Amino acid sequence: MKVADLFLRNPLYILELSANATAREIERQAGKILGMMELEVHNSTRYPTPWGSQPRDAADVRLARAELRDPVRFHFHSFWFLEAEYPQAPSRN
Amino acid sequence: MKHHYLGIDLGTSNSSCALFDGTELQVVRSERGSSLIPSVVRISPKGQIFTGSRAQRYLERDPANTRAEFKRLMGTEQQMLFPASGQSKTPTELSAAIISSLLDNVEQQFNIRPTRATVTVPALFDLPQSNATAEAAAMAGLEKIELLQEPVASALAAGWNEESLQQSWLVYDLGGGTFDASLLEFQDGMLRVVAHDGDNFLGGRDFDKLLADWIIAAIEQEEKQEQEQEEEHGQKISIQRDSPDKDHKKAIQLITLAAEETKIDLSTREESEISLFADVEIDGQPLDIEITIDRTTFESLCQPLVDRSIEICNRLLRENMQEGKLDQVVLVGGPSMMPIIREQVASRLAPIASGSLDPMTLVAQGAALHGASTGLSTEHDIEERSEENKNSNKFILQHPTMSSDLQPVVIGRLVEKSEPLVTAVQLINQANQWSSDRIPLEDDVFMLDVQLQVKTGNLFTLNGFDKDGSPVPVRPETLSIVHGISISDPPLSRSIGVALSNGGVRRFFDRGTPLPIKRTFTHHSVDTVLPGKNGGAITIPVVQGEFNEARYCRSIGSLIIRGDSLKKALPTGTGIEITLELDRGGSLKAQALVPSIDKLFNGVLHLIVAGADLDTLRAEAGSLRQRLSDLQKQAFKSNNRKKVSRYIGWLSEMEEAERDIASLQGGDQDAGQRAGYSLTSLAAKIDQEETVRQLEQRCQEDELGILYDCDWIRDYGTEREKSMLTRALQTLEQAAKAKDPDQYSRQREVISKLGTTAYERSPDGWAGYFEYAAARIHEAGNLKKGERLVWDGRKAMEKNDQVRLKKIVHQLWNLLPADAKTRQESFDSGIR
Ligand SMILES: Nc1ncnc2c1ncn2[C@@H]1O[C@H](COP(=O)(O)OP(=O)(O)O)[C@@H](O)[C@H]1O
Ligand SMILES: [Mg+2]
Numbered sequence: 001m002k003v004a005d006l007f008l009r010n011p012l013y014i015l016e017l018s019a020n021a022t023a024r025e026i027e028r029q030a031g032k033i034l035g036m037m038e039l040e041v042h043n044s045t046r047y048p049t050p051w052g053s054q055p056r057d058a059a060d061v062r063l064a065r066a067e068l069r070d071p072v073r074f075h076f077h078s079f080w081f082l083e084a085e086y087p088q089a090p091s092r093n
Numbered sequence: 094m095k096h097h098y099l100g101i102d103l104g105t106s107n108s109s110c111a112l113f114d115g116t117e118l119q120v121v122r123s124e125r126g127s128s129l130i131p132s133v134v135r136i137s138p139k140g141q142i143f144t145g146s147r148a149q150r151y152l153e154r155d156p157a158n159t160r161a162e163f164k165r166l167m168g169t170e171q172q173m174l175f176p177a178s179g180q181s182k183t184p185t186e187l188s189a190a191i192i193s194s195l196l197d198n199v200e201q202q203f204n205i206r207p208t209r210a211t212v213t214v215p216a217l218f219d220l221p222q223s224n225a226t227a228e229a230a231a232m233a234g235l236e237k238i239e240l241l242q243e244p245v246a247s248a249l250a251a252g253w254n255e256e257s258l259q260q261s262w263l264v265y266d267l268g269g270g271t272f273d274a275s276l277l278e279f280q281d282g283m284l285r286v287v288a289h290d291g292d293n294f295l296g297g298r299d300f301d302k303l304l305a306d307w308i309i310a311a312i313e314q315e316e317k318q319e320q321e322q323e324e325e326h327g328q329k330i331s332i333q334r335d336s337p338d339k340d341h342k343k344a345i346q347l348i349t350l351a352a353e354e355t356k357i358d359l360s361t362r363e364e365s366e367i368s369l370f371a372d373v374e375i376d377g378q379p380l381d382i383e384i385t386i387d388r389t390t391f392e393s394l395c396q397p398l399v400d401r402s403i404e405i406c407n408r409l410l411r412e413n414m415q416e417g418k419l420d421q422v423v424l425v426g427g428p429s430m431m432p433i434i435r436e437q438v439a440s441r442l443a444p445i446a447s448g449s450l451d452p453m454t455l456v457a458q459g460a461a462l463h464g465a466s467t468g469l470s471t472e473h474d475i476e477e478r479s480e481e482n483k484n485s486n487k488f489i490l491q492h493p494t495m496s497s498d499l500q501p502v503v504i505g506r507l508v509e510k511s512e513p514l515v516t517a518v519q520l521i522n523q524a525n526q527w528s529s530d531r532i533p534l535e536d537d538v539f540m541l542d543v544q545l546q547v548k549t550g551n552l553f554t555l556n557g558f559d560k561d562g563s564p565v566p567v568r569p570e571t572l573s574i575v576h577g578i579s580i581s582d583p584p585l586s587r588s589i590g591v592a593l594s595n596g597g598v599r600r601f602f603d604r605g606t607p608l609p610i611k612r613t614f615t616h617h618s619v620d621t622v623l624p625g626k627n628g629g630a631i632t633i634p635v636v637q638g639e640f641n642e643a644r645y646c647r648s649i650g651s652l653i654i655r656g657d658s659l660k661k662a663l664p665t666g667t668g669i670e671i672t673l674e675l676d677r678g679g680s681l682k683a684q685a686l687v688p689s690i691d692k693l694f695n696g697v698l699h700l701i702v703a704g705a706d707l708d709t710l711r712a713e714a715g716s717l718r719q720r721l722s723d724l725q726k727q728a729f730k731s732n733n734r735k736k737v738s739r740y741i742g743w744l745s746e747m748e749e750a751e752r753d754i755a756s757l758q759g760g761d762q763d764a765g766q767r768a769g770y771s772l773t774s775l776a777a778k779i780d781q782e783e784t785v786r787q788l789e790q791r792c793q794e795d796e797l798g799i800l801y802d803c804d805w806i807r808d809y810g811t812e813r814e815k816s817m818l819t820r821a822l823q824t825l826e827q828a829a830k831a832k833d834p835d836q837y838s839r840q841r842e843v844i845s846k847l848g849t850t851a852y853e854r855s856p857d858g859w860a861g862y863f864e865y866a867a868a869r870i871h872e873a874g875n876l877k878k879g880e881r882l883v884w885d886g887r888k889a890m891e892k893n894d895q896v897r898l899k900k901i902v903h904q905l906w907n908l909l910p911a912d913a914k915t916r917q918e919s920f921d922s923g924i925r
Contacts, residue, residue: 035491
């Protein structure tokens with residue numbers, strides 16, 4: 001793991017969620033992204049971050065979902081999540 | 094088009110299966126109407142195979158050619174002989190015969206022969222046992238299967254049948270020979286397995302044994318009284334359990350079978366009569382029994398066994414949840430029909446989930462439901478079958494087949510276009526007449542939230558419209574989603590990676606990673622391998638553990654690229670694409686691709702040793718004993734009394750396992766199984782203890798390094814890096830306190846990366862690296878190139894050309910070998 005990954009690979013970014021996402025939002029969003037990837041929908045394999053867009057694959061999405069399902073891990077990631085610097089709302093809703 | 098999902102419970106004593114069609118859940122019956130088939134196989138002298146109740150009858154009459162309880166030997170290579178026909182079969186083959194006859198029953202009743210199914214395995218099954226189960230399913234003609242843990246299946250079925258779902262459940266599964274207790278948590282429609290416990294040697298047959306003993310005592314008593322009355326002085330009858338005598342054996346067997354019948358009878362009646370007239374003579378007297386037993390007497394015999402099962406549940410609860418927080422218990426397995434168990438579980442643990450659940454088929458029902466949640470229907474690509482409408486607009490759809498969310502998302506992509514072109518779609522739920530808005534396609538894609546009807550299958554019709562709003566035909570015409578429980582992907586219990594020659598580890602999968610998963614990383618060889626037998630080899634060790642240093646991890650196997658499999662030399666620095674793949678059941682596959690010669694190397698890895706194979710058990714016991722004695726020495730040294738006494742307890746478990754191994758050598762297969770289980774559980778405890786110890790040791794070793802890192806960051810770090818350091822230090826300290834090696838490693842790495850970044854920013858940073866590498870240049874694989882690089886480096890330093898210096902240092906690093914000791918500690922890894 002690189003230091004930058006704490007920011008760039010933050011599960012909240014990977015799932016394009018904010019730090020106050022609910023359990024239900026996490027499930028829906030992950031399901032949605034996985035579905036889009038399966039259909040090879042344009043841009044579903046990249047996600048925006050304050051430092052530019054990053055690549056993701058289905059394993060990243062499932063891992064992000066598993067991380068955020070665990071309340072302790074969720075807390076950890078929201079701690080490293082820099083909402084103020086988010087460039088714009090997630091691209092797809 | 095309706096989908097069907099098949100679930101199979103392959104039990105030790107009985108097997109069953111169930112079919113779910115999205116709405117209705119049906120238990121499959123045999124031609125005699127029974128929902129269970131005994132897991133028994135008989136091979137007749139002519140070689141004909143009988144299964145189920147047709148085989149069970151022969152357990153008594155022809156035990157030599159009839160086999161039961163072979164599930165206990167799954168994953169071993171044990172050959173089971175059927176002397177009359179001269180055949181021998183493995184436990185896997187016998188299980189395949191059972192699955193096959195279950196499939197026959199499905200075909201009989203529903204007119205379909207499924208090729209896909211969900212098959213359940215005990216929670217404590219390890220890798221070889223699960224693999225053997227999958228293999229049995231394949232032998233029986235199933236092309237695709239998913240394995241599911243039995244307690245998860247039970248909970249899924251109970252959740253489906255229950256009106257309101259409670260948060261925490263205990264699944265109490267008492268089978269023929271095993272007891273499993275599992276704690277599950279249910280939240281927001283998601284089911285999660287918290288923990289398991291159990292006893293592989295506690296089950297219905299232990300009740301039979303106790304009752305049989307009681308019957309024998311009763312016979313002897315009666316005999317004695319008769320003799321006294323008639324003033325005879327004949328020999329006293331005495332039936333011996335472990336007697337090698339054929340008649341004694343036969344008598345014991347008959348009495349035990351009668352005991353089982355009586356036990357089952359007493360589940361519904363207050364009193365039962367045991368009568369047995371058999372043509373065996375014990376010590377010259379015929380076996381002739383007629384005794385009555387009432388339920389109270391029987392229950393007083395059973396009490397210790399019931400206590401044992403409840404004690405296991407309490408242990409599981411104590412270790413995993415606050416007292417009094419358990420909401421419900423789901424009862425599974427034949428013996429749980431006994432009133433004493435129902436009463437005591439309810440009064441000593443928690444209320445029993447609704448009484449209407451059938452403990453005998455719950456597992457199969459849950460497996461069928463699980464099929465719906467993973468989309469493993471018995472039918473193949475259904476859309477392809479509908480021939481009509483070939484020339485219409487075709488969509489590929491993505492949606493959950495089972496969803497706990499009442500508003501799941503449906504995504505569709507138009508993949509075949511035809512005139513008139515579809516530009517908008519609408520979905521209508523046939524179950525509740527809910528209808529979506531008309532959604533326009535954007536880049537040929539639509540995405541919409543649909544509304545489900547609770548706890549049932551929902552069939553939606555997909556309607557298409559052209560640009561004028563007129564209906565146009567589309568494919569597929571329908572889609573279905575079941576509302577129900579979802580279960581989270583099973584998490585990986587220990588991180589897995591590849592050891593590198595510099596002592597590090599490339600982590601492929603972190604602990605907690607949801608399975609299945611597959612990852613590929615590219616590494617480079619550190620030695621040249623020449624073609625041929627003596628050309629050397631590249632070893633790629635796969636390790637498991639929570640540390641980033643190979644020596645703190647445990648090797649679980651290696652992939653080896655040998656010279657004798659090469660046609661051409663592989664020079665140092667050859668790129669190797671390593672892929673590790675783990676499936677849902679935890680089975681690991683490893684692969685190395687060498688693109689330069691376009692060759693693929695496969696490896697099979699053994700995660701866990703299991704089964705009753707004498708040699709592996711002996712080896713495992715030997716290594717565990719060694720590890721335990723190391724721990725013991727440490728504990729003595731540090732005068733830690735608590736630990737010393739804990740390890741003494743483990744030592745006696747160890748000794749018991751060793752005794753069992755000795756009995757296995759004498760032919761007692763059950764003892765071998767028992768040894769396998771106790772060694773696995775001991776290994777887990779020792780693992781845990783070692784991890785904690787290594788963490789403590791590591792914290793000490795790291796102190797100085799962290800101090801250096803902090804210095805560098807203080808002097809050369811940016812403000813943000815400094816604040817990151819503060820956070821990381823805090824978390825690191827917490828992790829050390831909480832004994833969480835995973836978190837500790839992560840934070841240590843953050844600090845060291847920050848430190849390295851700062852160091853490299855310092856004016857002499859790269860010069861320092863350069864001098865270190867230059868001092869070892871005589872070790873370089875290519876000395877000439879090395880010396881030239883050193884010379885170039887000195888010039889770059891004179892000119893203060895940092896960029897150039899950096900490049901040279903990297904080249905030097907690639908040239909230098911890892912030092913021998915480090916390499917040995919990383920299991921002779923040949924890659925970087
Ligand atoms: N009504 C009953 N009352 C008590 N015990 C029963 C009853 N029905 C079956 N059993 C016992 O249940 C055991 C088999 O249980 P089962 O759940 O089928 O086991 P497994 O999961 O090991 O295949 C046998 O010991 C059998 O005697
Ligand atoms: Mg069972």
